[in-house]
Amino acid sequence: MSQIENYKNLAASLKSASDLLNLNSTSQIHQNVITVCNHLANPNFRIAVFGPFNHGKSTLLNAILENRTLPIDLIPTTGAAITVKYGSDVRTRIMLINGTEVYRSGTEILQQFAILDGNRQMRKDVASVEVFCPHPFLETGVEFVDLPGTNDREEQDNLVKKQLLGVDLVVQLLDARKLMTLGERENLRDWLLDRGIKTVIFVANFINLLEPDEQKQVQNRLLFVAESFRAALPPGFSNLYRVDALPALRARLKGDVAAATSSGLVAFEAALQNIVGILQQNRGDVRSPRVQAIADQIQQSLKAKIDPILIEIQSFDEKQNTKIEIKQKAANLINQGFINSSRELREWLALPNLFAKYQADAAVALVENNFKSWQTNVLKKDLTELQLAVVKWLYQAYNFFQAERPEDLSISFPSEPQVTLPPRPNNSDDLSQPSSIAVGGGIGWLLGGPVGAAVVGSISYLLNKNLQQEDEKLANESYHQQVAKICIVAIEDYFSRFSYQGLSTLAAYEQQAIKIICFEVAQEPLEVIQKREELQRLINNFNQLQRELATSKIFLNYQLYPEILKHNNTKREYFPQPEKVSTYSTKTPREQQQQENFAKNTNIKVESPRQRVSPPPPSPRPEEIEAKFRNWELDEEIARMKAEMRSPGSHTGKQQQKNQTKTAPQQPKTQVEKDKIAHAYNILGLPTNASLTEVKQAYRTLVKKWHPDLFVNKSQQQKQAQEKMHFINEAYTILSEIHN
Known part of the structure; x- marks a missing residue:
């Protein structure tokens, strides 16, 4: 890409940034941006003559142009920046602010538009003034800019400062009679050096008006000025020249070459043409410092707008992400607890497990005419829990x-088992009451006495045998074994229906749970959306300007902002990942059980009803204790996250835990409290400076060691464990309170 294209893109970025900053059109920085951008687009090399009023700026330019092109007088006259360009003849073009163009031959029109009025005020309606002149130096692509004098009126000073940014070389005219006044030093620093304008040539005027001995002193002072200011000129060229402007003009108008040479004009013109010829080839190096200076101001202004909004948006996002993170964690924890509980219920409803745990007792209850009571007191109680x-x-x-309010899970029981008894044998002494059918309410009233006891005892025997006997063997069995087998089959059918209905109900309930264990991420407030969009525009412009500057080999000490990801402003729902559960066969549980399990021995032993007592509950496995403890931890974690959600300045869970861990415990007020706390630490086996995290870890370890459920078959040890757990719980409560 050519330098012209680079400058074109850079100018577009500068203007875009200026517009984005909402700068007033009359502000200094906005005017500077327009000037610099116009300068980048100008292919000509611009030379400005700069200095206080009545220093002879217009006179010097007229001498170079060999004509009285520009207005000169003893009072400040130049009231506008007059640009002198190449033209085939002398003519003037005035552009007014309203768009009107005044185009005249010669330069007399300047007396109307380009000089100060009687009140020494510039005209307000003039946008630009251009003079065209057939001079060979101008034909090389050079433009001269005659600026109003400084140190006269603030309005003129502002115009001059603005125009200086749009030139490639500054000729600062000095009055040898008052060389480098305080105002000139300030202008040198504030108007030129600090704004990246370093291609400066000093020209001393009025030396011819001094006495010979004074001229020597001035020459020494001029050398000091030149040496103290290191201009960015090509090597081998001086940045200081003497030109007696008025004598030079007179000599040129008369065609007196010797007088023009003695005035210093010829030497200055030769140096100027050579310097311009070299600088024209490296115009980018000349203009870059000016662009860098104004671009730095723009970038600073952009950063001043970006950083507060960025901090505000980042703070908002952090809070929102913290809330979402807490909700996600809560959803996962709740989902995990739900999955574990559902799995436990699903396993309980599995037909083999129902048979293993309840088949014998259910068959006995059926024989004893006690099935409904057993279903209520045992099966329903376990299911409800x-x-x-x-x-x-x-x-x-x-x-x-x-979210959606949940409904209670209600797994219904099938109708009670129904049995049809075989005819009683006539030769049985025990059967005094012939009957054929007992339905629903149990068969105990039909099978009293020894026969009923024999049936119950046969249940234990038959459950240890293969129930899929051949039909011919059935006739050889005793009557009470036939009845026992009928009761077992009835219970199998009951549990088959119960398992199928229960698993189906649970599966449907698990699908409903998806709508409940979820949360909605709300749409952002309109104010935040607007600020996010504004921030995006500012950052895009900042980064684009930074890239264009780098392309033009202008480097500022700023880093690109990371791209802001577009926020999803639509409502979103978060669902935790559901656990994959095994699908159910299309066969009924009864059919599956007959196909898979009936051919196997069930190996369940049942005691005689007269000798039977309720067996002690089986000792829980360590993993069961771990699961119970995990549920307790889940409950505690969810309660803590609820508290975090209610807290206006909540941190993430890890940060909260970190802060909580580092927080010093509350100091006890009395000696009794101190002793109580020390005893609590001692019970948990901890030092008195232990953190809350260490307290929780010790508590977990002790609970898993002394949980009473671990000693259900050992009454003495269970009592000891209960007492131990009482003290452990009490110690944990005390230490938790002082750490919160």
Whole structure:
């Protein structure tokens, strides 16, 4: 890409940034941007003559142009920046602010538009003034800019400062009679050096008006000025020249070459043409410092707008992400608890497990005419506990997310088992009451006494045998064994229907749970959306300007802002990943069980009803204790996250835990409290400076060691464990309170 294209893109970025900053059109920085951009687009090499009023700026230019092209007088006259360009003849073009163009031959029109009025004011309606002149130096692509004098009026000073940014070389005219006044030094620093304008040539005027001895002193002072200012000129050229402007003009108008040479004009013109010829070839190096200076101001202004909005948006995103993170974690924890409880209920409903745990007792209850009571007191009690464990997690989700309100899980029981008894043998002494059918209410009233006891005892025997006997063997069995087999088959059918209905109900309930264990990420407030869009525009412009500057080999000490990801402003729902569960066969559980399990021995032993006592509950496995403890941890974690959600300045869970861990415990006020706390630390086996995290870890370890359920078959040890757990719980409560 050519330098012209680079400058064109750079100018577009500068203007875009200026517009984005909403700068007033009359502000200094906005005017500077327009000037610099116009300068980048100008292919000509611009030379400005700069200095206080009545220093002879217009006179010097007229001498170079060999004509009285520009207005000169003893009072400040130049009231506009007059650009002198090449033309085939002398003519003037005036552009007014309203768009009107005044185009005249000669330069007399300047007296109307380009000089100060009687009140020494510039005209307000003039946009630009151009003079065209057939001079060979101008034909090389050079433009001269005659600027109003400084140190006269603020309005003129502002115009001069603006125009200086749009030139490639500054000729600063000095008055040898008052060389480098305080105002000139300030202008040199503030108007030129600090704005990246370093291609400067000093020209001393009025030396011819001094006495010979004074001229020597001035020459020494001029050398000091030149040496103290290191201009960015080509090597081998001086940045200081003497030109007696008025004598030079007179000499040129008369065609007196000797007088023009003695005035210093010829030497200055030769140096100027050579310097311009070299600088024209490296115009980018000349213009870059000016662009860099104004671009730095623009970037600073952009950063001043970007950084506060960026901090505000980042703070908002951090809070929102923290809330979402907490909700995601809560959803995952609740979902995990729900899955575990559902799995436990699903395993309980599995037909082999129902047979293993309840088949014998259910068959005996049926024989003893006690099935309904057994179903209520045993089976329903266990089912209710498992159902409540499942539903509890959905209510946790509802309380946390306020999504769809859950319904209770209700697995119904099938109708009670019905049996048809075979005819009683006539030769049985035990059968005094012939009967054929007992339905629903049990058969105990039909099989009293020894026969009933024999049937119950046969249940234990038959459950250890293969029930898929051949038909011819059935006739050889005793009557009570036939009745026992009928009761077992009836219970199998009952549990088959119960398992199928229960698993189907649970599967449907798990699908409903997806709508409850979820949360909605709300749409952002309109104010935040607008600020995010504004921030995006500012950052895009900042980065684009930075890239264009780098392409033009202008480097500022700024880093690109990372691209702001577009925020999803639509409502979103978050669902935790569901656990994959095995699908159910299209066959009924009864058919599956007959196909898979009936051919195998069930190996379940049942005691005689007269000798039978309720067996002690089996000792829980360590993993069961771990699961119970994990549920307790989930409950505690969810409660903590609820508290975090209510806290206006909540951090993430890890940060909260970190802060909580580092927070010093509350100091006890009395000696009794101190002793109580020290005793609590001692019970948990911890030093008195232990953190809350260490307290929780010690508590977990002790609970897993002394949980009473681990000693269900050891009454003495269980009592000891209960007492131990009492003290452990009490110690944990005390230490938790002082750390919160």
